[in-house]
Amino acid sequence: xxxxxxxxxxxxxxxxxxxxxxxxxxxxxxxxxxxxxxxxxxxxxxxxxxxxxxxxxxxxxxxxxxxxxxxxxxxxxxxxxxxxxxxxxxxxxxxxxxxxxxxxxxxxxxxxxxxxxxxxxxxxxxxxxxxxxxxxxxxxxxxxxxxxxxxxxxxxxxxxxxxxxxxxxxxxxxxxxxxxxxxxxxxxxxxxxxxxxxxxxxxxxxxxxxxxxxxxxxxxxxxxxxxxxxxxxxxxxxxxxxxxxxxxxxxxxxxxxxxxxxxxxxxxxxxxxxxxxxxxxxxxxxxxxxxxxxxxxxxxxxxxxxxxxxxxxxxxxxxxxxxxxxxxxxxxxxxxxxxxxxxxxxxxxxxxxxxxxxxxxxxxxxxxxxxxxxxxxxxxxxxxxxxxxxxxxxxxxxxxxxxxxxxxxxxxxxxxxxxxxxxxxxxxxxxxxxxxxxxxxxxxxxxxxxxxxxxxxxxxxxxxxxxxxxxxxxxxxxxxxxxxxxxxxxxxxxxxxxxxxxxxxxxxxxxxxxxxxxxxxxxxxxxxxxxxxxxxxxxxxxxxxxxxxxxxxxxxxxxxxxxxxxxxxxxxxxxxxxxxxxxxxxxxxxxxxxxxxxxxxxxxxxxxxxxxxxxxxxxxxxxxxxxxxxxxxxxxxxxxxxxxxxxxxxxxxxxxxxxxxxxxxxxxxxxxxxxxxxxxxxxxxxxxxxxxxxxxxxxxxxxxxxxxxxxxxxxxxxxxxxxxxxxxxxxxxxxxxxxxxxxxxxxxxxxxxxxxxxxxxxxxxxxxxxxxxxxxxxxxxxxxxxxxxxxxxxxxxxxxxxxxxxxxxxxxxxxxxxxxxxxxxxxxxxxxxxxxxxxxxxxxxxxxxxxxxxxxxxxxxxxxxxxxxx
Numbered sequence: 001x002x003x004x005x006x007x008x009x010x011x012x013x014x015x016x017x018x019x020x021x022x023x024x025x026x027x028x029x030x031x032x033x034x035x036x037x038x039x040x041x042x043x044x045x046x047x048x049x050x051x052x053x054x055x056x057x058x059x060x061x062x063x064x065x066x067x068x069x070x071x072x073x074x075x076x077x078x079x080x081x082x083x084x085x086x087x088x089x090x091x092x093x094x095x096x097x098x099x100x101x102x103x104x105x106x107x108x109x110x111x112x113x114x115x116x117x118x119x120x121x122x123x124x125x126x127x128x129x130x131x132x133x134x135x136x137x138x139x140x141x142x143x144x145x146x147x148x149x150x151x152x153x154x155x156x157x158x159x160x161x162x163x164x165x166x167x168x169x170x171x172x173x174x175x176x177x178x179x180x181x182x183x184x185x186x187x188x189x190x191x192x193x194x195x196x197x198x199x200x201x202x203x204x205x206x207x208x209x210x211x212x213x214x215x216x217x218x219x220x221x222x223x224x225x226x227x228x229x230x231x232x233x234x235x236x237x238x239x240x241x242x243x244x245x246x247x248x249x250x251x252x253x254x255x256x257x258x259x260x261x262x263x264x265x266x267x268x269x270x271x272x273x274x275x276x277x278x279x280x281x282x283x284x285x286x287x288x289x290x291x292x293x294x295x296x297x298x299x300x301x302x303x304x305x306x307x308x309x310x311x312x313x314x315x316x317x318x319x320x321x322x323x324x325x326x327x328x329x330x331x332x333x334x335x336x337x338x339x340x341x342x343x344x345x346x347x348x349x350x351x352x353x354x355x356x357x358x359x360x361x362x363x364x365x366x367x368x369x370x371x372x373x374x375x376x377x378x379x380x381x382x383x384x385x386x387x388x389x390x391x392x393x394x395x396x397x398x399x400x401x402x403x404x405x406x407x408x409x410x411x412x413x414x415x416x417x418x419x420x421x422x423x424x425x426x427x428x429x430x431x432x433x434x435x436x437x438x439x440x441x442x443x444x445x446x447x448x449x450x451x452x453x454x455x456x457x458x459x460x461x462x463x464x465x466x467x468x469x470x471x472x473x474x475x476x477x478x479x480x481x482x483x484x485x486x487x488x489x490x491x492x493x494x495x496x497x498x499x500x501x502x503x504x505x506x507x508x509x510x511x512x513x514x515x516x517x518x519x520x521x522x523x524x525x526x527x528x529x530x531x532x533x534x535x536x537x538x539x540x541x542x543x544x545x546x547x548x549x550x551x552x553x554x555x556x557x558x559x560x561x562x563x564x565x566x567x568x569x570x571x572x573x574x575x576x577x578x579x580x581x582x583x584x585x586x587x588x589x590x591x592x593x594x595x596x597x598x599x600x601x602x603x604x605x606x607x608x609x610x611x612x613x614x615x616x617x618x619x620x621x622x623x624x625x626x627x628x629x630x631x632x633x634x635x636x637x638x639x640x641x642x643x644x645x646x647x648x649x650x651x652x653x654x655x656x657x658x659x660x661x662x663x664x665x666x667x668x669x670x671x672x673x674x675x676x677x678x679x680x681x682x683x684x685x686x687x688x689x690x691x692x693x694x695x696x697x698x699x700x701x702x703x704x705x706x707x708x709x710x711x712x713x714x715x716x717x718x719x720x721x722x723x724x725x726x727x728x729x730x731x732x733x734x735x736x737x738x739x740x741x742x743x744x745x746x747x748x749x750x751x752x753x754x755x756x757x758x759x760x761x762x763x764x765x766x767x768x769x770x771x772x773x774x775x776x777x778x779x780x781x782x783x784x785x786x787x788x789x790x791x792x793x794x795x796x797x798x799x800x801x802x803x804x805x806x807x808x809x810x811x812x813x814x815x816x817x818x819x820x821x822x823x824x825x826x827x828x829x830x831x832x833x834x835x836x837x838x839x840x841x842x843x844x845x846x847x848x849x850x851x852x853x854x855x856x857x858x859x860x861x862x863x864x865x866x867x868x869x870x
Contacts, residue, residue, distance in 0.1 A: 004030065005030070005046060005047060005048035005121075005124070005125070005128070006030040006031050006032040006047060006048060007024060007029055007030065007031045007032070007047065007048050007049045007050065007051060007117055007120070007121055008031070008032055008034050008040055008043055008044070008047045008049070008050040008051070009021055009031050009032065009033050009034065009050075009051045010033075010034040010036075010037070010040050010050065010051070010052045010053065010056045011051070011052070011053035011056060011083065012036075012053065012055070012056045013053065013055050013056070016053055016083065016106075016108075017033055017053075018033075019108075020051055020108075020113065020117075021033060023110055023113060023114060024113075024114060024117050027114050027118065029117060029118065029121060030048075032047075037056070037057075037058070037061040037064065037065070038064075040052075041064060041065070041068055044068060044078060047078075047124070048120075048121040048124045048125060048128075049078070049079045049080070049081065049117065049120035049121045049123075049124045050078070050079075050080050050081070051080075051081045051083065051113075051117060052080060052081070052082055052083065052098075053083045054082060054083060054084055054085050054090070054091065054094060055085065057094055062093075062097055065097060065098070066097055069097070069098065069099055073131055073134075074134075075127055075130045075131040075134050076127055076131060077099065077100045077123075077127065078099075078100060078124065078127075079100050079102065079119075079120035079121075079123050079124055080098040080099075080100060080101045080102070080120070081101075081102045081104060081113075081116045081117055081120055082094065082095075082098065082101050082102070082103045082104070083104055083106055083108065084103055084104065084105050084106060085106070090103055102116045102119070102120060104116055150181055150299065153177050153180050153181055154177070154181075154299075154302075154303075156177075157173060157174065157177040157303065157306065158306065160173045161173065161174075161306055161307070161309070161310035162310075164310070164314075165313070165314055165317045166314070167193070167311065167314045167315075167318070168203075168205070170307070170310050170311065170314055171189045171191050171203075171205050171280075171307070171311070172189075172205045172207070174189055174282070174303060174306070174307040174310070175187050175188060175189040175205045175206065175207040175282070176207045177303060178207070178282050178284060178300060178303055179207040179208045179284065181296065181299050181300065181303065182267060182284050182291075182292055182296040182299070182300060183286070183291055183292075183296070184208065184265075184267070184284035184285060184286050184291070184292070185208055185209075185261075185285060185286045185287060186206065186207065186208035186209040186261055186284070186285055187206075187207045187208060187282065187283060187284040187285070188204050188205060188206050188207070188282075188283045189204060189205045189271075189280060189281070189282050189283075189307075190202055190203075190204045190230075190280050190281055190283070191203060191204070191205075191271070191279055191280030191281075191311065192278075192279060192280055194315070202280075209261055223246075224246035225241070225244065225246050226268070226281075228268075228270070229268040229269070229270045229281035229283070230270070230278060230281055231270075231278060232270040232272045232276075232278040233270070234270075235267075235268065235269050235270070235297060235300075235301070236266065236267070236268040237266070237267050237268075237292055237297050238265070238266045238267075239265060239289050239290040239292075240264050240265070240289045240290070241263060241264065241265075241266035242263075242264060244266075261285065261287075262285075262287040263285035263286070263287070264285075264286060264287055264288055264289045264291075265285065265286040265288060265289055265290060265291035265292050266283075266284070266285055266292075267283075267284045267285075267292040267296060267297065267300065268281055268282065268283045268284075269281065269282045269297075269300045269301060269303075269304045270304065271304045271307050271308050271311070272304075272308055273308050273311070273312050274308070274309070274312060279307075279308055279311050279312075280311075282300060282303070282304060282307070284300075345365040345366075346365050346366035346367070347366075348365075348367070349367065349446075349447065350367065350444045350445060350446045350447075351364075351365065351367050351368045351371055351424070351444065351445035351447075352364070352365040352367070352368065352442070352443065352444050352445075353365070353368060353382065353442075353443045354440060354441070354442055354443075355440065355441040355442075355443065356439070356440065356441075357437070357438045357439045357440065357441070358402070359398070359402045359441065361382065361443075364376070368382075368445075371385070371414075371416055371417065372384070372385055372416075372417055373416075373417030373418075374417075382443075383395065385414045385415055385416075386412070386414060386415075387412065387413040387414060387415060387421060390412040390413055393412070394410065394412050394426075397410055398428070401428060405430055405438055406430075407427065407428065407429045407430065408426070408427065408428035408429075408443075409425075409426070409427050409428075410425075410426050411423060411424070411425050411426070411448065412424065412426065414445070422447055422449045423447070423448050423449045423452055424445040424446060424447055424448065425445070425446045425448050426443065426444070426445050426446075427443070427444050427446075428441055428442070428443040428444075429441070429442055517541050517544050517545065517548075521541065524538070524541075545848065548848075566604050566605055566606055566702075567604070567605075567606075567607055567731075568602055568603070568604045568725055568729045568730055568731060569602070569603065569605075569607055569610075569730070569731075570599070570600040570601060570602055570730060571601040571602070571603050571610070571635055571655050571657055571722070572596045572598060572599040572600060572601040572635045573599070573600070574607070574610065574611065575594065575596065575614065575633055575635050575657060576594060576596065578611055578614050578615070579592060579594050579633055582614070582615065582618045582631075582633075586618055586619075586621075586622040586631060587622065587627055589627055589628040590622060590625065590627065590628060590629055590630070590631055591629075591630045591631070592630075592631050592633070593630065593631070593632045593633070594632075594633045594634075594635075595632060595633070595634040595635070596634075596635045597634065597635060597636040597637075598635055598636055598637045598655065599635070600727055600730060601635050601637065601655040601724070602655075602724060602725045602726065602727055602729060602730045603655050603702075603722045603723065603724060603725060604702075604723070604725050604729070605698075605702045605722055606698070606702070609694075609698045609702075610698070612694060612698070613694060613695045613698050613699070613720065614633075614657070614659070616692060616694055616695050617659040617692070617695055617718050618631060618633075618659060620692060620718070621659055621660075621661035621663065621716070621718075622661075624661050624663030624664055624665075624715075624716060625661055625662060625663035625664075626663075629661060629662040629663060630661070630662050631659060631660070631661050632658075632659070632660045632661075633657070633658070633659055634656070634657070634658040634659075634660070635655065635656070635657055635658075636655075636656045636658070637653070637654065637655055637656060637724065638654045638656050638721065639651065639652070639653065639654075640652065640654070641654060641704070641705050641707070641721045642707060644705075644707055647705070650705070652723065653723070653724040654704065654721045654722060654723060654724055655721075655722050655723075655724045656719050656720065656721055656722075657719070657720040657722070658717055658718065658719040658720070659717070659718050660715060660716070660717040660718075661715050661716055661717075662715045663715050663716060664712070664713065664715075665710045665711050665712045665713050665714045665715055665716055666708070666710040666711075666712070666716050667711075667712055671708050671710060674692055674708060675692050675693055675695070675696035675706070692718075695718070695720070699720055699721070699722070702722055702723070703722070703723045704720065704721045704722040704723055705721050706718060706719065706720050706721070707719050707721065744770050745766075745769045745770035745771050745855065745858065745859055745862070746770055746771070747771055747772070747794035747795065747862045748771070748772045748773075748774070748791060748792070748793045748794050748795075749766055749771050749772070749773050749774075749793065749794065749795045749796070749797055749858065750773075750774050750775075750776070750782060750785060750786065750793045750795070750796045750797070751763050751766070751773050751774065751775040751776070751797050751798075752775075752776055752777075752778065752779065752781075752782045752796065752797065752798035752799060752802065752808065752811065753775065753777075753797075753798070753799045753802075753827075754777050754778060754799065754802045754803055755799070758799075758847075759775050759777075760775070762775075762797065762827075762854070763775050765851050765854055765855075766797075766854070766858070768851070769851070769854075769855045769858070769859075771858070774789075774793075777802075777803075777804075778802045778803055778804035778806070779798070779802060779804055779806035779807070779808065779810065779811040780804050780806065781804075782796065782798065782811060783811075783814070786815075786819065786822075793822065794822075794823075794862050794865060795822070795823045795824075795825065795858060795861055795862055795865075796811075796812075796815065796822060796823070796824045796825070797825045797827065797845075797858070798811055798812065798824065798825070798826060798827070799826075799827050799828065800826050800827070800828040801828065808826050808827075808828075809826065809842070811824075812824040812826060812842050821865065823843070823861040823862070823864075823865055824842060824843070825842075825843045825844070825845055825857060825858070825861065826842055826843065826844050826845070827844075827845045827846075827847055827849070828844070828846065828847060829846070829847035829848070843857060843861065845857055
């Protein structure tokens, strides 16, 4: 407001308004025409006066005009120029209403108008000047009062900070002062505290708001808004923080959390120590915008500096107090340890002393004084207590220890104050400082007189006791020899009993078989026997011989002495094929089912023994059901062989082959003996008790086991567990050529057999098959025959067990090196060597063997030799 302020003109009737504006404009006085009383009232505060026609004042406008006139500042007396009605009539209420009024009668005199308007304007301009001067004086007074208040707050804060050593009260005083100095509605101080362990954590104070307002909010994080303060980079001052581009970009609230005190104006000042460490940050807020100016920022920078200095001082004071307290604790602990040491040292049975690094003794314990009879104030030197004869050697070794820095240990006698000689074990150890230098020696003397006396008595007692023990030992040796003879006789008796039981069972079965064979042979010798009956007798003899061979194989399998020819085959496929044959074995009244849960199920085992085991288990199941019921063959897999009495579980990959029946079942005591040889639950003459023994022996010899689950009246399940091999090891299907055994074979065969009958029989069979044979009795003769032969041999057929010191297996190994192209066939009925040694690379023909089996094997090997596979 100043010289440019216009004079308002309100003359709504006629042409008075435009005329007045033109007249005063000619005098250089700016004017402004008003569009009504409301427009007039809106511009009165900045106007330099007003010209109003009396007809423009309606009675309804007077209250508004009266309120404005009365609300003028003390320096304001707004000048009005009132144009009266024509004829000079003036309403006195208008004069009273307007106050400072100059009345001009109409028609207007130009000079009077310009004079009145000019005077009113000049008076109004002087009022403006007076108002501005009064406002400036008021501002100066307010600024002075504010400065005085600020200085008072700062002085009070400074006094508090200089005198206060409690960190919580220091930061609270700073926070309260910050709110008072900035005009904030509320403020907080987040500051770091270091505990006794040196760990840092953050606390905070509040001012202007109850602490409950912040109970539900976590500590501020290093978001873009808070980070500059917590890292000490800069001050953050915002007229409206909600409009800051860094605000509201962080999860989970993306802005001000619900329930938080409203913050619009924002001021944050870092508090940094003299060392550059950020001690915390002062934060102030106000719900209105643009509250914190440069002055508030400047004063808070100073307050932050004072706060940093005060916090540093408090930290130094706390650190000093902690150091003093730690020193007091250390001194108390040192005194406690000293008291404990003295209590211990003065009450142990040993004599103790301490010496400086040069060996000068400065302390003895109570036991030393009691031994020497001298008090602490007397010279109780340790050399004075030495036995005169041992003293020189003790001193020499002690000087050597002082020189080398090594520990001292020696047994020597010492004289007690009453003249009694006692023996002591003396140990002296060095005590080193942090540099490794010796600054103390600690010596102990343990009285071992009683110990030495006890040892001497003990040695005498030991010698006496040794003699007694030697006599007792001699007596025990004689008794042991006698007991060994008795035990040997008992074992021999048990062995004979077992052999008797075994031979009895075998003899019973073989007598039955031999009866059929002998009677059949006698029948064949009778003249005039018809071809039909001759064929029946021949078939009966052959079947009985096969049963005898099977009985022998079962005995060997149980003893685990049966040589196995292991091949890889699919157990599921073999079970499916054997099931067809078992249907005729078990009879028509028994239903046979198969459950092949795994296919293929590759295992490595002896195929013949595997099939024999299946037949034995199936026959056992058939007999348990009296020929009527259901048998289920199952092929599956398992990751372990389950636990059984006396057998822990065994982990691995196994194929399971089970045979379950619906028979009478087995009692627990029967299951415990079910695999024993010749044990059977059948009636006499109904079974040998060797079938399940073969199953058990085959499973064990194949690296697996067999388990039985049964109960009386609930049937039984026998499960074979055999190691599983990889599917890739299964051989591909190949069609075997029909092997010719019609007697047209050709080639020379060396037969090595010590048994005259077996050797001659094998040679005759081979001759009937078309081969030329040479027979020798042992391996040595075989080697000579090979070396001296005019024509080469095409094959060697040798027994395994032979006299002369070389077995058939050893002969085969030697020929494999010297004659690699010469096929070798081993024959055996019971071969220990083939059980203990791996002979899987050599062809094996089990005894007893048939002419067909012999011819097929020999023909295949000789043909492979003549026509090698390309």
